[in-house]
Amino acid sequence: MQLIPALVLAAALPAATFVALDLAIPRAAAATQPTDSQALYEQHCQSCHGVNRLGGAGPALLPESLSRIKPAEAHSVIRDGRPASQMAAYSHVLNDAQITGLVDYLYQPAAVPPTWSDADIRASHRILKDVATLPTAPQHGADPRNLFVVVEAGNHHVRVLDGDRFEELANFQSHFALHGGPKFSPDGRFVYFASRDGWISVYDLHNLCMIAEVRAGLNTRNLAVSNDGRWVLVGNYLPGNLVLLDARDLSLIKHIPTVGQDGTPSRVSAVYTAPPRDSFVVALKDVQEAWELSYAGEPTFEPRRIKAADYLDDFSFTPDYRYLLATSRKAHGGQVIDLDTGKAVTDIPLPGMPHLGSGIYWKRDGKWVFATPNVSKGLISVLDLETWKLIKEIPTEGPGFFMRSQANSPYAWTDVFFGPNNDAVHLIDKQTLEVAHTLRPMPGKNAAHVEFTNDGRYALLSVWDTDGALLVYDANTLEEVKRIPMNKPSGKYNVGNKIEFAEGTSH
Ligand code: DHE
Numbered sequence: 001m002q003l004i005p006a007l008v009l010a011a012a013l014p015a016a017t018f019v020a021l022d023l024a025i026p027r028a029a030a031a032t033q034p035t036d037s038q039a040l041y042e043q044h045c046q047s048c049h050g051v052n053r054l055g056g057a058g059p060a061l062l063p064e065s066l067s068r069i070k071p072a073e074a075h076s077v078i079r080d081g082r083p084a085s086q087m088a089a090y091s092h093v094l095n096d097a098q099i100t101g102l103v104d105y106l107y108q109p110a111a112v113p114p115t116w117s118d119a120d121i122r123a124s125h126r127i128l129k130d131v132a133t134l135p136t137a138p139q140h141g142a143d144p145r146n147l148f149v150v151v152e153a154g155n156h157h158v159r160v161l162d163g164d165r166f167e168e169l170a171n172f173q174s175h176f177a178l179h180g181g182p183k184f185s186p187d188g189r190f191v192y193f194a195s196r197d198g199w200i201s202v203y204d205l206h207n208l209c210m211i212a213e214v215r216a217g218l219n220t221r222n223l224a225v226s227n228d229g230r231w232v233l234v235g236n237y238l239p240g241n242l243v244l245l246d247a248r249d250l251s252l253i254k255h256i257p258t259v260g261q262d263g264t265p266s267r268v269s270a271v272y273t274a275p276p277r278d279s280f281v282v283a284l285k286d287v288q289e290a291w292e293l294s295y296a297g298e299p300t301f302e303p304r305r306i307k308a309a310d311y312l313d314d315f316s317f318t319p320d321y322r323y324l325l326a327t328s329r330k331a332h333g334g335q336v337i338d339l340d341t342g343k344a345v346t347d348i349p350l351p352g353m354p355h356l357g358s359g360i361y362w363k364r365d366g367k368w369v370f371a372t373p374n375v376s377k378g379l380i381s382v383l384d385l386e387t388w389k390l391i392k393e394i395p396t397e398g399p400g401f402f403m404r405s406q407a408n409s410p411y412a413w414t415d416v417f418f419g420p421n422n423d424a425v426h427l428i429d430k431q432t433l434e435v436a437h438t439l440r441p442m443p444g445k446n447a448a449h450v451e452f453t454n455d456g457r458y459a460l461l462s463v464w465d466t467d468g469a470l471l472v473y474d475a476n477t478l479e480e481v482k483r484i485p486m487n488k489p490s491g492k493y494n495v496g497n498k499i500e501f502a503e504g505t506s507h
Contacts (some may be wrong), residue, residue, distance in 0.1 A: 037105035040098060044090065052112055054218060058086065059176045059197045061106045062114060064219045064238045068196075074103045116198070116218050116239055121252045124215035131204070131211055131248065138206040140169050145496035146454045147205055149191055151178050154466055154487030158193070160208065163453050163494060166472050166482050170208040175199035180222035180357075181493055181506050183273075185229040185247065188495040192232055192247075194223045200234055202250055205495065214250040216243040221268050226295040227275040233293070235268030235282060242268060242282065242293075244301060254301075260287030261305055270314050270357060272507055274321040277339065283312035283326060290315075290324060290337055309335045309344040316359040317507065318385055319368055325383075327356050336388055349390045352377035358402045360412060360504050361385065362430050371428075373400040373414055380414060382433055392433045397421035402449045405504035406497070408456030409475050411436060412504070415448035422446040425461065427478075437478060441471050451505065454496030462489040 041053070041061075050056035059065060066074065078099050081089035090099070138144045146163035156177070160170040175195035183192045190211070193201045198217035203210050217236035224233050225247060232245040242256040258266045266286035274281050278296035282303070288311055291303035308326065315326035315337075324337040327350060334348040334356070352374040359372035368385040371394075380394040380403070398419035405412040411427040425447045427437040441447045445465040452459050452475060459475040462468065470489045472482040497505040 037098075037101040040094070040102050041105060044093070045102075048086070052110055052114065053106070054114055054116075055197055055215075060114075060218055062218065062238070063107050063109055064114075065197060066106060071103050071107060074106060075099055078102060114218055114238060116215075118252060118255060121214060121216060121243065121255070125212070125251060126214070127212045127249055128210050129204070129207075129212075134204060134207045134209075136206070140206075140208060142169060143454075144188055144205065145499075147188075147495045148451065148460060148492050149182055149205075149495070150460075150470060150486070150492040151182070151490045152486050152488065153178070153464075153490040154468070157487075158203075159486075160205065161484075163458075166458075166484065168484075172203075172210065175201065175213070178490075179220075181491055181498070183223055183225040183232075184493075184495060184498045185225060186227055186499055187229065188499045190229075190247070191493075191495075192223055192225055194220050194234065196220060198234075198236065200232065200245065200250055202232075202247070212250045214245065214252070216245065216252075217241070222270055224271045224273040224280055226280070227273055227278065228295065231280075231295055231299075233271050233280045233282075235271040237267040237285075240265050240267040240286070242271065256293075256301060256303070258282075258284055258291075260284065260289055262287070269312050272315075272317070274317060274339070275501060276321050281315075281317075281324065281339070283308075283315050283324075285311060285313065287311070290326065292339060304342070306337060306339070306342045307344070308337060309347070314355070314357045316356045316370065316372070318370070319361055319503070325356055325359065325370060325372075327354050346388050348383060348388050350374075350381050351393075352379070352399070354381060355401055358506060360403050360405055360506075362405060362407075362412070362503060364431055364433075371403060371412060373403050375399050375401060375418070378416070378419075380412075380428065394428060394433055394435065396426055396435070397424045397438070400448075402491075402506075404450040404452065404459075404506075405430065406452035406456035406459075406475070407503045409452065409459070409504070411475075413450040413459060413461070415446075415450075417446065417448050422448075425450070439473075439478065441480070442469070449491050451492045451494050452497065454494055454502075460492050462486075462492065464488050464490065 048058035049061045053061040079091045142162035148161040150159045158174045177196040179196045189206050198215045198220040201213040216234040219238035221235040232247045234243040244253040264287050266284040269283040269285040271282045280293045282291040288308045290306045293301045310328040312326045315324045327334045334350040336345040353376040354372045361370045371382045378396045378398045382391045398416040398421045400415045401417040403414040416424045425439045426435045429436040442463045445463050449462045459473045461471045470484045
């Protein structure tokens with residue numbers, strides 16, 4: 001007897017599949033349960049999680065997709081279900097040994113190496129609204145440059161907030177596990193999301209509706225939008241490639257295999273747009289190359305290969321977009337790459353695992369400095385962007401993930417994401433490089449990720465907890481002015497700051 005549909009380890013349901021919701025309840029236990037874990041998967045899980053575990057209504061269940069979930073957690077999700085999702089509890093259907101066997105199976109590499117072809121991409125593509133029929137001016141009455149897009153990770157939702165009144169304008173379900181910063185069209189009308197499972201969606205902030213979605217890969221790193229608003233480039237781990245989409249409706253233009261000069265295939269670590277260069281810049285994970293793909297004019301997207309001194313995990317740009325500050329976590333250090341000459345210029349002293357994508361820059365004594373949090377050490381590294389020398393390592397109460405500031409703010413806000421002090425947020429004085437204030441917004445609960453309003457008056461901070469909240473602070477007096485309850489709010493993004501590529505925000 002078949003359970004319909006079976007295990008949804010977590011929900012990744014587009015609106016069109018909500019009709020299946022009332023069916024996600026396991027029926028009575030089968031009289032004869034298969035003992036083989038693969039057969040159990042096929043019987044109970046496949047209808048949602050897909051043939052060969054590639055994903056369907058539920059996310060993919062491949063080792064690559066599960067790397068961030070510990071087997072014990074997967075076990076309890078199968079046993080008890082996942083709240084606020086389509087994943088039902090299976091404790092009365094499968095016994096403990098069967099669940100353990102199933103978990104073991106899910107963490108094994110697929111017998112058939114997973115593939116995701118152009119045909120698969122095209123078959124996943126859905127256009128949900130015809131943009132041509134929608135008004136071209138904002139319909140919500142709020143300042144379109146001061147909207148916030150907030151990812152609510154605990155229940156896989158996105159909220160759109162009016163950044164003047166901090167009132168909600170929209171609240172909708174996203175694909176499972178959005179990751180990285182959403183990216184915006186240059187006019188701020190469209191926002192693009194990427195899920196770890198490869199789903200890319202485009203949402204219209206003027207009309208508050210989803211326009212289109214497509215699955216560009218099985219395991220995605222991040223996406224970038226060209227500065228002319230025409231292209232979306234997606235960087236994938238699985239399959240290791242770049243996928244170029246038309247930014248209007250996410251239709252597939254082509255995939256670009258990421259193969260090094262010597263023929264070695266590679267995963268993509270990260271892709272960002274470099275607006276003054278009219279190009280995408282890509283870091284490769286398995287070959288020592290960075291790529292630049294021009295989107296000026298009528299582009300061919302032929303990569304310009306830049307030899308790196310190491311494998312690259314992530315990078316940031318200097319304010320003029322001439323240099324990359326890139327890290328290799330294996331090497332426990334960084335390197336500077338000159339995009340004009342295509343040469344690695346120098347090493348930079350960055351201990352631990354700097355989270356360069358979250359690094360920010362500001363002017364100190366008239367000179368640009370760059371600061372990055374570190375996911376393995378309780379310190380912030382501050383570099384001089386002229387000499388590439390380390391100015392200071394600022395000790396924090398534990399390793400952190402994110403850092404944010406704003407041109408009008410005297411402080412760089414950074415979290416302590418890991419360890420017993422993960423409820424603390426440090427405000428670093430941008431001139432003295434000392435910790436000026438430490439806030440504990442909700443003691444005992446992880447506080448992380450800040451974003452400012454477009455004028456810098458307010459800072460929005462996440463308390464990353466099931467009973468969490470989005471807190472609005474007056475960025476000068478540091479008074480809390482509003483608290484909006486949320487389920488693990490993660491990143492939040494101000495439209496104006498993002499489309500201006502403003503100083504102090506992520507790019
Ligand atoms: Fe992220 C951004 C890489 C784990 C939440 N993270 C990014 C970016 C990269 C990256 C390359 C920039 C992409 C962009 O914005 O276009 N993240 C990594 C990792 O390599 C790492 C350490 C391991 C991994 O599993 O991939 C990692 N990241 C996490 C998490 O565990 C976090 C805290 C929770 C989650 O959602 O998975 C997390 N990462 C975020 C967020 C951003 C991000 C919220 C966007 C920050 C911003 O302000 O733009």
